[in-house]
Amino acid sequence: xxxxxxxxxxxxxxxxxxxxxxxxxxxxxxxxxxxxxxxxxxxxxxxxxxxxxxxxxxxxxxxxxxxxxxxxxxxxxxxxxxxxxxxxxxxxxxxxxxxxxxxxxxxxxxxxxxxxxxxxxxxxxxxxxxxxxxxxxxxxxxxxxxxxxxxxxxxxxxxxxxxxxxxxxxxxxxxxxxxxxxxxxxxxxxxxxxxxxxxxxxxxxxxxxxxxxxxxxxxxxxxxxxxxxxxxxxxxxxxxxxxxxxxxxxxxxxxxxxxxxxxxxxxxxxxxxxxxxxxxxxxxxxxxxxxxxxxxxxxxxxxxxxxxxxxxxxxxxxxxxxxxxxxxxxxxxxxxxxxxxxxxxxxxxxxxxxxxxxxxxxxxxxxxxxxxxxxxxxxx
Ligand code: PLP
Numbered sequence: 001x002x003x004x005x006x007x008x009x010x011x012x013x014x015x016x017x018x019x020x021x022x023x024x025x026x027x028x029x030x031x032x033x034x035x036x037x038x039x040x041x042x043x044x045x046x047x048x049x050x051x052x053x054x055x056x057x058x059x060x061x062x063x064x065x066x067x068x069x070x071x072x073x074x075x076x077x078x079x080x081x082x083x084x085x086x087x088x089x090x091x092x093x094x095x096x097x098x099x100x101x102x103x104x105x106x107x108x109x110x111x112x113x114x115x116x117x118x119x120x121x122x123x124x125x126x127x128x129x130x131x132x133x134x135x136x137x138x139x140x141x142x143x144x145x146x147x148x149x150x151x152x153x154x155x156x157x158x159x160x161x162x163x164x165x166x167x168x169x170x171x172x173x174x175x176x177x178x179x180x181x182x183x184x185x186x187x188x189x190x191x192x193x194x195x196x197x198x199x200x201x202x203x204x205x206x207x208x209x210x211x212x213x214x215x216x217x218x219x220x221x222x223x224x225x226x227x228x229x230x231x232x233x234x235x236x237x238x239x240x241x242x243x244x245x246x247x248x249x250x251x252x253x254x255x256x257x258x259x260x261x262x263x264x265x266x267x268x269x270x271x272x273x274x275x276x277x278x279x280x281x282x283x284x285x286x287x288x289x290x291x292x293x294x295x296x297x298x299x300x301x302x303x304x305x306x307x308x309x310x311x312x313x314x315x316x317x318x319x320x321x322x323x324x325x326x327x328x329x330x331x332x333x334x335x336x337x338x339x340x341x342x343x344x345x346x347x348x349x350x351x352x353x354x355x356x357x358x359x360x361x362x363x364x365x366x367x368x369x370x371x372x373x374x375x376x377x378x379x380x
Contacts, residue, residue, distance in 0.1 A: 004317045005363055009203075010152050010180060010296060010354035011321055015246070016205035022249045023207065026242040034239050035230065044241050051244035058251050060188035061214045067234045068244050071211035072179040072200030073102040074225075076146075078213055078235065079175045079196040080106035082221035083144050084116060090141030091116045094172075096129045096158070097339035098151050103177055104335075107146070116143070126288040127156035127340050134163065138170045149178040149190050149197075153336045153352060154287030155296030157185065164193035173219055179203055182254040183357060184262070184294040195219045199251070201243065206250035210243035257357040258294070265294040265357055272353070272364040273297050279372050281379075286337065286350060295359070298352040300342060304378050306350045312374045313351075318367050321352045 006014075026047050032040035034048045056063045069075045080103060084093065093107050097120050110116040119137040122130045129147055138145075145167050150157045160176060167174040175196035181187060182204035191197050191214050201210030215221060215234070227236030269292070276283050282302040301309060306322040313320060333347035342350075353367065 001317055002366070004319055005367060007318060007320045007353045007355050007359070007367060009356050010155075010293075010352065012202050012208070013205045013356065015207055016250055016253055018253060019206055019246045019249045022245050023242045026245050030241065034241055035228075048239060048241045048244055051241070051248040054248040054252065055212065055244075058187065058248070058255055059191055059214060061191055062217060064232065065215055065217055067213040067215060067231055068239065068247070069211040069213055069235060070209050071202065072100070072177065072198055075179075075198035075200070075211050075213040076100070076102035076175075076177055077106050078221060078224050079198055079215075080144060080146055081110060082224050082234075083173060083175070083196065083219070084110050084114070085222035086220040087143070088114070088116075089143045090139060092119070092139060092142045093117070094119045094121060094134065094137050094142060094145045096121045096147050097123050098127050098129075098154075098156075098336045099146065099148055100152060100177055100179070103146050103148070121147075123339055125341050126291075127151050127154045127286075127336065128288060128291070129158055129163070131159065131162055131166070134166055138166060138172060140170065142170065142172045144173050144175055146175040146177065149176045149181040149185055150293050151287065151336065152180050153334055153350070154298050154340070155180075155293040155354075156287040157291040157293065159291075160190060160193050180293060180296075182251060183258050183265075184296075186258070187251070187255065191216075199247070201247045201250060204250050204254040206246035207243055210240070210247050212247055212251075261357040262294055265355075268355075268359065268361050268364055269294060269297055271361065272368065275365070275368045276371065279368065280375050286340070286342070293354075295355045295357065296352070297354075298350065300337070300346050300349045301351065301375060302346060302349060304349050304375060306348055308378060309349075309351055309374060312378065313370060316370045316374060318370050320367075321354070322350060 030043040032044045034044040052063050107118045121133045147163050173195040176194045177198045179200045195216045197214040199212040202208045286298045310322040333344045337347035
């Protein structure tokens with residue numbers, strides 16, 4: 001049997017070789033605490049300064065607009081809880097119905113413990129946020145809007161340009177969970193439109209447990225991790241220089257791939273989607289066909305259990321996901337698909353394929369052939 005084909009990059013991506021090469025000397029040579037006064041500390045500080053300057057140039061953020069975190073969850077927590085506690089205003093949050101649990105649960109925490117009201121914006125059948133509902137929900141004293149750049153389960157890219165215009169004219173800060181964006185969307189453009197932007201290193205080839213929050217200058221945050229006051233007192237804890245370097249190298253590579261290989265990825269994706277829809281009876285694409293991540297294809301397969309399909313595909317060397325990684329193993333239907341109007345039984349048939357810029361058309365053709373056979377065996 002050929003090597004397994006990994007098609008679950010939206011859950012986690014392998015560490016890039018150039019990241020490993022950059023991180024090795026940081027872990028073995030310039031490993032000192034970057035806050036130390038001695039020369040070894042200065043060497044570590046230099047690597048950290050390099051990572052910070054590199055990320056500022058990739059994202060268009062100023063160096064003092066970057067906060068290194070442990071990943072997407074922490075970035076979302078700090079953006080939403082940190083912002084709401086720093087400036088509660090009318091204690092009113094607006095989030096979309098398709099946000100990741102890290103955003104949903106941050107809002108729920110503020111509701112439970114700090115008396116915030118949360119407006120959840122509906123989405124249409126493609127998972128696109130209802131802009132009229134946003135306009136209606138906005139109040140002058142709304143604390144924060146959080147709308148993701150693109151959805152992890154169905155790949156839909158949100159109309160953040162319009163969301164941003166509405167937020168700006170109401171003078172309400174805007175956060176975006178851009179965890180799925182690298183490689184598909186320009187992080188610089190997204191940060192131009194927003195006040196707070198979350199990233200997770202392991203989604204674009206950095207090491208696990210690395211992440212970033214971009215915070216526009218002047219947007220105050222209450223820290224959610226407190227201690228020694230590192231990172232301008234926004235996120236305490238000895239700074240992880242290796243993670244910072246990993247995120248800088250990996251994000252640079254992801255942005256490079258987007259500009260160089262984005263068009264090819266979109267073509268591979270569309271060819272894959274059209275073959276699946278043509279060759280598998282009852283298959284339906286979930287998410288938007290036009291406004292979609294470059295390397296993401298997701299479907300429901302009426303009458304077939306998504307988990308069973310996933311297991312049989314895995315046994316045949318095709319590794320994918322039955323929904324979001326976080327809800328895998330749970331018996332509940334995906335709240336994202338339910339919000340998009342899919343019935344509960346249909347939501348249980350969801351399967352997601354997410355690939356890399358390096359995934360070839362032949363790889364995806366192999367995945368379709370196996371999928372056709374596995375699907376036929378489960379419906380026989
Ligand atoms: N937000 C989105 C859209 C995600 O897809 C994920 C991970 O699946 C997260 C946040 C959480 O990121 P992390 O795994 O780095 O905590």
